[in-house]
Amino acid sequence: MNKKLLFFFCIVVLLCSSCIPYNLFGSENTLEDISAPKIEEAPLQGTWKIKKIVPIKSDGTSEESESAIGDELYISTKLFRFSDYITLTPSYKGVRLNIQDFLLKNYSRYRESIGLNNTQYDVIIISDEEQGLYHNIIKLNSKEIIFPYKGYFLFFEKISEKIDSAVIQQSDEILSKKKETVITKEYQKEPISMLIGVRNNSTKGTEFTSADYSTYLVYWNGHQETKPLVAKSSQLFVPRKSGFWIIGNEGYHKNEVFVDRLFAHPVESNLEQEGIFVENSLLKNITYVGQSYISTVNKYTLSVNKEMKMGLYNLNELDYFQSLDIQEFAGKAGLNALEDVLSKAENDIGNLGINLSDMIFPKSDEIGIIHQQGVWNFNTIIQANGNQGQIFEEYKVNLIPRLKFFHANQNLIPWKEIKNYDPTAIDAAVSFSGEFVLIQNPRYFSLRSIKNGKILDNSGLQIHIEGTEKIIMIEFGLGNYSDYxxxxxxxxxDVQEIKD
Structure with missing residues (x-):
């Protein structure tokens, strides 16, 4: 018994020491050097031309789109361009899969109906997190591809292995002009919206119960003298490039077996129409959701989950439920940094006299995201097992202080300033251009104005909370987006406006 108590005490000591997170990448300057692994050549490198168009809906017509035949698609490691989509920072990922399942699930079509004879094909996933770009391209062979785009299957043939330098220059100029337009806007005069997604960890019912999720809207019309509008939805309401989606998870019994379903679907539809979901036997809690990614952690219950693993997933590939490896978003440097910090953690644990065989160390794809003290952090878990496989405590290691995953500006108000204003603060979210801050303490979400870098005490709202809420989403809208x-x-x- 004394041995168990000593073991438990040691883990608590570890937890206390983990309040000062390891900085995987050293100084702040070295963070800028962390990027995804370089790809020497894109999987579909070259210039492509449309040769045929087939409507995705079997009863559709392609007559109105025939004028697009001959349009060109450009693909390289530094450019993806078709129609009005342009990005200079594309990412590529190849997946070999059963094309019948893929077409039925995503487009309700059989492979034979669009002329595909084989059962296995490579699907190239093209994405750009900053612009919200995401497309699937079916590779038929080295010279032919199918690009599902805006209601049509576009059949392309390769016309060149290269891209004309004039196309690259023009693409760069177009994006530069767009960037200049954004930079020259006076944000403080435009409407601003902030969406705060929250997970409520309070347990209702049995240990199989999923967490509750809700969303707060904070809308400011751009006039300094007016107070922001605040409203609350009882669902996780996520803005994506394709419109708003409802995202969440639920636990239930299916054929006498416990099942957790993590789901996402457009607001105007449902899971059966356009939704994506995954079912498994491990109850999940969502720790982060953005326009393109979602992070989860297993909810520990004695009967269901006995391992506290985190995972980060591409929201568009949720039904594959393959967590991202750290190398996919931080390159080899990210993997090396993870190995270094885990090695240091092993030494710290060993120095306390704890047997390392009693610990479960995370793999490189067991990485998640959490919000703490006003900033997003990549996170993983080292856990201790008892004699019966039960978890005594978690040991968390902050991995990456920041990357390009997050749209929020996390440095407008230092955490020290927030704590000086409210010593009981446990988290906070600052608006994009610093007009207001949402401060969380154990009793309230407090909305306060900011002026000259200082939090004002004479404005805003107090929203009563249960004390178990965790911020899992922060998104901003400006100008017309904000009004929309x-x-x-x-x-x-289910939306309710919150007033004084």
Whole structure:
């Protein structure tokens, strides 16, 4: 018994020491050098031309799109361009899969109906997190591809292994002009919306119960003298490039077996129409969701989950449920950094006299995201097992202080300033250009204005909370986007406006 108590005490000591996170990448400057692994050549490198168009809906017509035949698609490691989509920072990932399942699940079509004879094909996933770009391309062979785009299957043939330098220059100029337009905007005069996604960890019912999720909208019309509008939805309401989606998870019994379903679907549809989901036997809690990614952690219950693993997933590939390896978003340097910090953790644990065989160390794809003290952090878990496989405590290691995953500006108000204003603060979210801050303490979400880098005490709202809420989403909308967000959010049936 004394041995168990000593073991438990040691783990608590570890937890206390983990309050100062390891900085995997050294100084702040070295963070800028961390990037995804370089690819010497894109999987579909070259210039492609449309040769045939087939409607995705079997009863559709391609007559109105025939004028697009001959249009060109450009693919390289530094450019993906077709129609109005342009990115200079594309990412590529190849997946070999059963094309019948893929077509039926995503487009409700049989492979034979669009002329595909084989059962296995490579699907190249092209993405750009910053612009919200995401496309699938079916590779038929080295000279032919199918690009599902805006309701049509576009059949391309390769016309060149290279891209004309004039196309690259023009693409760069177009994006530069767009960037200049954004930079020259006066944000403080435009409407601003902030969507805060929250997970409520309070347990209701049995240990199989999933967490509750909700979303707060904070809308400011751009006039300094007016107070922001605040409203709450009882669902996780996520803005994506394709519109708003409802995202969440639920635990239930299916054929006398416990099942957890993690799901996502457009607001105007449902899971059966356009949704994506995954079912498994491990109850999940969502720790982060953005426009393109979702992070989860297993919810520990004595009967169901006995391992506290985190995972980060591409939201568009949720049904594959393959967690991302750290190398996919931080390159080899990220993997080396993870190995270094785990090695240091092993030494610390060993110095306390704890047998390392009693610990479970994370793999490189067991990485998640959490929000703490006003900033997003990549995170993983080292856990201790008892004699019966039960978890005594978690040992968390902050991995990466920041990468390009997050749209939020996390440095406008230092955490020290927030704690000086409210010593009980446990988390916070600052608006994109610093007009207001949402401060969380054990009793309230407090909305406060900011002026000259200082938090004002004479404005805002206090929203009573249960004390178990965790921030899992922060998204911002500016100008017309902000107005659109407010309109779409407020027309949902379960939304309530919060007033003084």
């Amino acid at each position: 967000w407010k309109t779409e959010f407020l027309k949902q049936r």
